[in-house]
Amino acid sequence: MQSLQEKASEWSGLAASDAFAIDETNIFNSLGGDIKPFVDLSTNFYNRSALHLSYSRLKTIFSFFLSILCSWETWVRVFDDEEEWFRSIFANSRKEDAIRNQYEFFVQRMGGPPVYSQRKGHPALIARHRPFPVTHQAADRWLFHMQQALHSTPTIDPDSKIKMMNFFRHTAFFLVAGNEMTRQGQSIPSDASGVLSLTDALIT
Numbered sequence: 343m344q345s346l347q348e349k350a351s352e353w354s355g356l357a358a359s360d361a362f363a364i365d366e367t368n369i370f371n372s373l374g375g376d377i378k379p380f381v382d383l384s385t386n387f388y389n390r391s392a393l394h395l396s397y398s399r400l401k402t403i404f405s406f407f408l409s410i411l412c413s414w415e416t417w418v419r420v421f422d423d424e425e426e427w428f429r430s431i432f433a434n435s436r437k438e439d440a441i442r443n444q445y446e447f448f449v450q451r452m453g454g455p456p457v458y459s460q461r462k463g464h465p466a467l468i469a470r471h472r473p474f475p476v477t478h479q480a481a482d483r484w485l486f487h488m489q490q491a492l493h494s495t496p497t498i499d500p501d502s503k504i505k506m507m508n509f510f511r512h513t514a515f516f517l518v519a520g521n522e523m524t525r526q527g528q529s530i531p532s533d534a535s536g537v538l539s540l541t542d543a544l545i546t
């Protein structure tokens with residue numbers, strides 16, 4: 343039987359070595375040892391959109407239309423996604439909380455202080471995603487938004503963006519595999535700690 347990590351690698355198309363290249367360097371330190379790039383990323387993830395990006399350059403050129411174009415940003419984002427099935431997954435979350443939960447986890451997982459665990463305990467991502475339909479389709483949509491968010495976050499350098507996106511892609515399908523397993527009533531095998539124990543190691 344395939345392990346969760348093996349499923350994550352097969353479905354994401356990424357070897358574990360690529361997914362965890364984020365651990366070869368301390369990304370938090372390479373981004374200036376500041377939480378701002380992570381706050382920017384998570385804010386963009388939940389607030390911004392592909393539509394925003396398409397028009398972002400136009401904004402600088404046609405500043406006269408800035409206020410009108412700004413209002414278009416609200417059209418597409420995770421909390422107001424045009425895909426109702428995806429938007430509904432976040433219906434019971436407060437946007438401010440979701441942003442903070444996400445960036446604190448990223449800060450901690452990418453070499454920064456353990457701010458997530460200090461506030462909320464062990465990340466336990468499979469368990470925390472259990473209430474949600476983390477399907478292959480949901481992973482693709484989540485990754486679409488994350489790719490757009492990375493594009494619109496200039497405070498993160500290109501090399502870090504590639505490493506982060508690989509980690510996100512692998513973890514998204516790791517969560518899909520974990521979600522399938524918990525829905526089938528199976529207990530999470532010890533290898534499920536692949537993402538999580540690594541986090542533990544990094545926060546001690």
Ligand code: HEM
Pocket residue numbers: 431432435436439440441443444447462467470471474475476477480481482484509510511513514515517518
């Ligand atoms: C695969 C598709 C995914 C879906 C559909 C999904 C959905 C959700 C939802 C609905 C929440 C609750 C929002 C909140 O109130 O915090 C959440 C929380 C969270 N997600 Fe995801 N997520 C996905 C992938 C990921 C990935 C790839 C990561 C990490 C790389 C991640 C990390 C987190 C974290 C840290 C939280 C906060 C958990 C908490 O503190 O309760 N998620 N996710």
